[in-house]
Amino acid sequence: MASETTTTTASEEQIRHTERLFSLQRTAFRQSAPPGLAEREQHLERLKQALLDNRERLIEAIDQDFSCRSRDETLIAEIMPSVQGINHTLKHLARWMKPSRRHVSVLFQPARNRVEYQPKGVTGIIVPWNYPLYLAVGPLVAALAAGNRALIKMSEFTPSTSELFAEIIEATFPEDQVAVVKGEADVAAHFSALPFDHLLFTGSTSVGRKVMKAAADNLTPVTLELGGKSPAVISPDVPMRDAAQRIAFGKALNAGQTCVAPDYVLCPKDRVQDFVEQFSKAARRMYPTLRDNRDYTAIVNDRQYQRLQGYLDQASDLGAELITLNPGNEDLTGTRKLPLTLALNTGPEMALMQDEIFGPILPVIGYRTLDDAMRYINERPRPLALYFFGYDREQQQHVLGNTCSGGVCINDSLMHVAQDDLPFGGVGNSGMGHYHGHEGFLTFSHHRAIFSKQKFNSGRFIYAPHGTILHRLVYRFFIR
Known part of the structure; x- marks a missing residue:
């Protein structure tokens, strides 16, 4: 008390x-x-x-x-x-x-x-x-x-x-x-x-x-x-190493505790395994160890750590395949360090597919066509960021023209926020x-809008009484 x-x-x-x-x-x-x-x-x-x-x-x-x-x-x-x-x-x-x-x-x-x-x-x-x-x-x-x-x-x-x-x-x-x-x-x-x-x-x-x-x-x-769930879209033909490396950087920075972190990946179905392999390699290069690695940030507090662990436990119980990237196979107990984790075979009933993750967990969702990927994005609340990975300029314009998000990075992640001459902000659920x-x-x-005139007053020509020839001329030339 x-x-x-x-x-x-x-x-x-x-x-x-x-x-x-x-x-x-x-x-x-x-x-x-x-x-x-x-x-x-x-x-x-x-x-x-x-x-x-x-x-x-x-x-x-x-x-x-x-x-x-x-x-x-x-x-x-x-x-x-x-x-x-x-x-x-x-x-x-x-x-x-x-x-x-x-x-x-x-x-x-x-x-x-x-x-x-x-x-x-x-x-x-x-x-x-x-x-x-x-x-x-x-x-x-x-x-x-x-x-x-x-x-x-x-x-x-x-x-x-x-x-x-x-x-x-x-x-x-x-x-x-x-x-x-x-x-x-x-x-x-x-x-x-x-x-x-x-x-x-x-x-x-x-x-x-x-x-x-x-x-x-x-x-x-x-x-x-x-915030919101910011997607990273991988094109059908981009070199997977390029995309995976840049997504890994964006997801690992601050252990994913970033409002514009890639929240999930949309990847061609036949390239999902390639993405898993390339993402895993990139993560291992950046963070070969975790427990005593001062480069890898911890989750800010126990409440957030337990929230993220709850996402993983629920997803696992509901049938998701979790790929935990802990290269040294270290015991991280007591550190609040959560390894980068890929989540495959996720479903819409899972909390990590409903809430902004805000941590180092990355669902990977396969798509058939690029239009299917855009449809998936557009059926959900508008994200704070959208990331597209592909060097074909027609594909880039197609994605830009058929989606809506607060900001966009093409072939990178997070970096639009650091551009001092670009505005930063969300749309819809991701802000205003x-x-x-x-x-x-x-x-x-x-x-402050300021309209100013000096001694000569042209406005007097439309003062009452109305119906003069000046009024009729004004109406003739300016109401058409």
């Missing part, structure tokens, strides 16, 4: 702290002029320097949260894209901030049209546990580039990273500019119900629905970066809205 009371009190304190920070930022935004280019660039430079100065500490904190997170994966998938995203924004921000001129119809001449990009105000960012640094920094860069203030809710499942990131932000920005909130799920629920001027959530589809419902009460615009690069700036900006 004492423990429950303590937890409740801690949550209440976090909620009060969150409300205080939100009020502080809202007041500061209302009382200050929108930041100009120099101020925004200064914010971004300070953030970049803070990341560089604390690089080793961040690597250690993430490793501690996962019990084993590959140092290089943190560098490649968290720190490098965060720094590169800032660099890209700094390079292009002046151009993005310029008002854009728009056409004025002859009906309204002489006049001018333009769109100015204003800060929205106080923005909220809800961060998941799988990439706790990159998925905090990416939205923050967009929010700061657009001139906003930001309140960030870190995940309770990465306490070391959350604590360190809060410390870094506190040392880098005044709390009325950027601040970090910690706490359990009840704090996150309260956070999403605050009247932000924009809210960006990254996480599961089920929680995304709750966030959107909470935001709707305040008419808060939302960007939802969700975009960020990264220019689209991130636009998402966190209000696009």
